[in-house]
Amino acid sequence: MEIQTDTYRQEARELLADLEFSLIELEESPSDSDLVGRIFRAMHTIKGSGAMYGFEDIASFSHEVETALDLVRSGVLTVDKPLIDLTLAACDQIRCMLDGEGVAQEKTEEITCAFCEITEGARGGFEQKAAPEEPEEPDGEISGEGAIYRIRFSPHPGLFASGTNPLLLLDELREMGTCRVFARKGDVPGLRDLKVEECRLSWDILLGTDKGVQAIQDVFIFVEDDCDLRIDLLAESEDWESESQSKRLGEILLERGDVTAGELQNALSEQRRLGEILVSSSTVDPDAVASALAEQETIKEAGRRREETAKASSIRVAAEKLDTLVDLVGELVTVQASLTQKSGLQEDPELMGIAEEVERLTGELRDNTMSIRMVPIGTTFSKFKRLVRDLSSELGKEVALTTEGGDTELDKTVIERLSDPLVHIIRNSIDHGIEAPSTREASGKPRKGGVHLSAVHSGAHVLIRISDDGKGLDPEGIRKRAVERGMIEPDAAVSRDDLFPLIFAAGFSTAATVTDVSGRGVGMDVVKRSIEELRGAIEIQSEPEEGTTITLKLPLTLAIIDGLLTEVGEGSFVLPLSVVEECVELNRSEAEKSQGGHFIHVRGEIVPYVPLRSLFNIDTEPPDIEQVVIAEVEGNRVGFVVDQVVGQHQTVIKNLGKVYRDAREFSGATILADGTVALILDTHKLVQGVETSSLRLH
Numbered sequence: 001m002e003i004q005t006d007t008y009r010q011e012a013r014e015l016l017a018d019l020e021f022s023l024i025e026l027e028e029s030p031s032d033s034d035l036v037g038r039i040f041r042a043m044h045t046i047k048g049s050g051a052m053y054g055f056e057d058i059a060s061f062s063h064e065v066e067t068a069l070d071l072v073r074s075g076v077l078t079v080d081k082p083l084i085d086l087t088l089a090a091c092d093q094i095r096c097m098l099d100g101e102g103v104a105q106e107k108t109e110e111i112t113c114a115f116c117e118i119t120e121g122a123r124g125g126f127e128q129k130a131a132p133e134e135p136e137e138p139d140g141e142i143s144g145e146g147a148i149y150r151i152r153f154s155p156h157p158g159l160f161a162s163g164t165n166p167l168l169l170l171d172e173l174r175e176m177g178t179c180r181v182f183a184r185k186g187d188v189p190g191l192r193d194l195k196v197e198e199c200r201l202s203w204d205i206l207l208g209t210d211k212g213v214q215a216i217q218d219v220f221i222f223v224e225d226d227c228d229l230r231i232d233l234l235a236e237s238e239d240w241e242s243e244s245q246s247k248r249l250g251e252i253l254l255e256r257g258d259v260t261a262g263e264l265q266n267a268l269s270e271q272r273r274l275g276e277i278l279v280s281s282s283t284v285d286p287d288a289v290a291s292a293l294a295e296q297e298t299i300k301e302a303g304r305r306r307e308e309t310a311k312a313s314s315i316r317v318a319a320e321k322l323d324t325l326v327d328l329v330g331e332l333v334t335v336q337a338s339l340t341q342k343s344g345l346q347e348d349p350e351l352m353g354i355a356e357e358v359e360r361l362t363g364e365l366r367d368n369t370m371s372i373r374m375v376p377i378g379t380t381f382s383k384f385k386r387l388v389r390d391l392s393s394e395l396g397k398e399v400a401l402t403t404e405g406g407d408t409e410l411d412k413t414v415i416e417r418l419s420d421p422l423v424h425i426i427r428n429s430i431d432h433g434i435e436a437p438s439t440r441e442a443s444g445k446p447r448k449g450g451v452h453l454s455a456v457h458s459g460a461h462v463l464i465r466i467s468d469d470g471k472g473l474d475p476e477g478i479r480k481r482a483v484e485r486g487m488i489e490p491d492a493a494v495s496r497d498d499l500f501p502l503i504f505a506a507g508f509s510t511a512a513t514v515t516d517v518s519g520r521g522v523g524m525d526v527v528k529r530s531i532e533e534l535r536g537a538i539e540i541q542s543e544p545e546e547g548t549t550i551t552l553k554l555p556l557t558l559a560i561i562d563g564l565l566t567e568v569g570e571g572s573f574v575l576p577l578s579v580v581e582e583c584v585e586l587n588r589s590e591a592e593k594s595q596g597g598h599f600i601h602v603r604g605e606i607v608p609y610v611p612l613r614s615l616f617n618i619d620t621e622p623p624d625i626e627q628v629v630i631a632e633v634e635g636n637r638v639g640f641v642v643d644q645v646v647g648q649h650q651t652v653i654k655n656l657g658k659v660y661r662d663a664r665e666f667s668g669a670t671i672l673a674d675g676t677v678a679l680i681l682d683t684h685k686l687v688q689g690v691e692t693s694s695l696r697l698h
Contacts, residue, residue: 007316008053009098015042016091021382023084023091024389030079039087040069041218046094048222052163058097061108064115065090068122077122086114088386146177146210148235153220154184154202154228161197164223170203172219177209206234319412322373326559329369330652333560336362337650337673366650370557373413377455377464378406380415384426388451391430398437398448399430405455410462411557414534418464418554421527425466425550426451428524433470433548443545445469460556460578461536467549473542475499481508500540504528532684534558535576535667537634563651563670564629565678566642569618572678574651574670575640579631579683583645586626600628600639609639610690615665633683640681653680665689 019042026035043066050058065087071077090111096103151173155166173179184202188194207216213231220229336358343355381403392399410418434449441447452467475496482488482502502508506525531538535555542548555561555578563574584602586609599608609628612618628639653668660666667682 005053005055008049008055010316012046012049012058012098013095015046016095017379017383018042019046020088020091020386023087024385026079027081027084027389033073036069036073036079037214040066040073041221043069044218045222052222054163055097057108058094061090061097061112062094064112064119068115068119071119071122077118083118086111086118090115146208146212147233149205149207149209149213149216150230150232150234151205151207151216152202152228152230152232153205155199155223156226156228157198157200159199159223159226162223162226164226166199166201166203169219169223170205173205173207173216176211176215176219177207179208180206322412326369326373329366330560330654332362333366333650333652334671334673338675341673366560370411370560373411373557373559374409375412375415376407377410377415377418377462378403378408380419380422381406381453381455383419384422384453387423387426388430391427392434395431396436397430397434399434399451400448401426401451401453403453408455408457408462409556410455410554411559413558414554414556417530417534418552421530421552422453422464422466424524424527429466429468429470429548433468433472435471457556458553460562462554462556464552464554465549466552467547469547472544472546472548473500473503473540474544478502500542503540504538532682535682537684539635559653561651561653561680563649563680565646565649565672566627566629566640567644567646568612568616568642569620571616571618572646572672572676573612573642574649574678574680575629575631575683576680577648579633581630581632581637584628584630584639586628586641588624602630602637605637607637607639609641610686611641613641613643615686615690631683633687638683638687640683640686649678651678651680 019039022035022039022042026032026039029035043062047059047062047066050056050062068077068083068087072079072083077083093103093108093111153166153169155164159166170181173181182204184204187202188200194200209215213233216231217229220227336355340355340359343351385401388399388401429451430449434451435443435445437447440449450469452465454465454467456463478499479488479494482499483490485505485508487502487505487508488494504524504527508524528538531552531554535558537553539551539553540548541551555576562577564577564580566573566575582602584600586600590600598611599606601607607628607630613622623643627642627645629642629645630637630639632638649670649672651670654670656663656666656669664685665682666679667685668680669677670680672678
């Protein structure tokens with residue numbers, strides 16, 4: 001049962017995220033019936049599944065919300081901002097109930113009462129028509145406005161295990177219109193084989209209703225995976241009225257090929273025994289009807305198989321299991337590299353052939369496993385709709401969030417750790433960047449500001465851009481604040497592009513006043529640190545009165561990367577291949593010409609370099625000709641001097657552990673084919689460390 005409740009919590013959180021996104025979309029398009037239906041079904045599922053898994057408080061609370069949404073769906077209640085606000089507050093309360101912490105009963109009662117007032121007001125105080133008792137209808141007709149449906153509800157044997165009572169579903173159908181229910185007992189075993197915990201009954205239902213097929217599907221929405229369900233339209237209201245009023249439902253069933261004459265006769269016998277009449281008998285050609293029915297059943301069976309295949313094509317896997325799979329694949333990559341190296345040393349053609357085949361299969365397995373971890377970033381983007389809406393309302397601004405590239409995929413670990421930095425950036429864009437509506441109008445801008453989120457692939461990276469059309473960054477304000485804090489000299493000639501990165505310093509803020517949103521200098525330094533921990537980079541572009549764009553450059557995955565394997569002394573080091581531009585030689589005479597300045601001339605350009613041998617205190621004799629690996633670091637070209645470049649290496653990243661958490665120059669380690677360990681260099685941290693050491697770049 002614990003597994004089932006965990007599953008419900010996870011699914012409910014996903015439904016709430018989708019619900020919030022749809023509510024904000026509905027606020028912009030209040031007449032969109034598809035959105036209304038989507039919102040209602042999400043809340044209906046939360047309610048029904050909550051009752052099924054023992055979350056009675058959620059089921060009871062969401063029932064009131066569902067009632068209001070049903071009135072919206074039927075056109076009785078109109079969509080406005082107060083209703084959206086209240087429904088979003090209900091989503092927050094349900095989320096608290098799911099977590100089981102910080103649930104304020106007073107808040108629950110307050111929201112419930114507010115929904116009751118809205119629904120009672122929407123009904124206008126007029127008395128609801130009491131549902132008339134169903135007459136016996138000796139002629140057996142199913143009457144009512146709208147359409148007539150035949151529903152075949154076949155629960156799976158394990159339905160009771162989920163806590164579902166199918167009779168409650170049938171009662172809900174009865175409330176929708178004129179209804180006839182017939183139990184099918186053909187699968188019920190004898191008493192000797194009967195198991196009371198299994199559901200062996202199924203039902204055929206004839207329903208006359210004006211609610212539509214979507215409303216019928218909503219009744220079964222939270223048991224759709226635990227039953228076989230068919231809903232067939234038998235007659236529209238126009239078709240029903242155009243026929244002779246005395247025409248029986250049985251005639252329509254036969255003409256449409258839904259039943260045979262034999263089935264009708266059996267139904268008549270059954271209804272005589274039960275005292276209910278469904279249809280009248282009619283004279284037809286049984287063979288023709290049987291042929292039509294057989295053809296129809298073939299088509300419907302094929303459709304059911306396609307639906308079942310579609311359902312089975314996607315499964316939910318625990319994140320821990322997926323992480324374990326990635327770890328095992330990483331170990332396999334290391335073993336495969338050892339096998340390839342061993343076969344090359346022995347020069348055995350047969351062994352080399354086996355090693356090549358293992359390498360091919362391992363590569364395919366690695367790529368497929370990594371693709372499983374990739375998820376679209378659109379889900380993360382959609383979460384910020386609520387943030388922008390609430391924050392703009394709090395600040396008295398009008399802001400619209402637009403997104404692009406939501407189908408761009410990233411490693412799930414990257415996406416999980418990306419949410420907080422994006423929140424900080426968006427909050428600052430709205431608070432500092434977007435002007436008040438009156439100010440925007442005075443400067444010739446639209447009252448409503450815009451924040452745009454986009455994602456696009458760029459080689460082994462994904463570029464995420466957060467753009468706003470606000471007032472842009474103030475270079476003079478940044479310079480003034482930097483001088484006050486002693487970050488730059490008052491007379492220092494600092495370009496605008498060099499001033500912008502200063503906002504990422506800890507405690508740096510140009511805000512005149514401290515607010516609940518920003519102004520304390522906490523946030524942007526956290527953003528930079530978080531992005532660097534993801535082995536990413538951050539850039540800023542800004543134009544006065546035009547807006548600001550912050551670009552995050554992130555690796556596709558954190559588990560396996562392509563690296564350049566190098567050697568310094570007896571140690572092995574890996575640089576991420578995505579930042580490497582080229583390799584050049586450095587002989588001793590050229591190094592002496594720089595007079596300790598640590599720079600090299602590369603085709604007329606002066607490139608500073610970091611001597612790893614000196615940085616890591618390796619005291620062995622260096623070779624006469626060293627290698628300089630030139631990489632792009634924060635928009636600049638920087639060299640890293642090594643003894644030897646071994647070549648490209650598929651790097652499976654391993655954490656260094658808590659003991660080495662202060663070794664900031666390394667982002668991890670990997671195991672080589674011979675079993676030795678190579679450290680993975682963090683180029684950003686290396687350059688930052690050198691800038692503050694005696695090996696300062698010149």
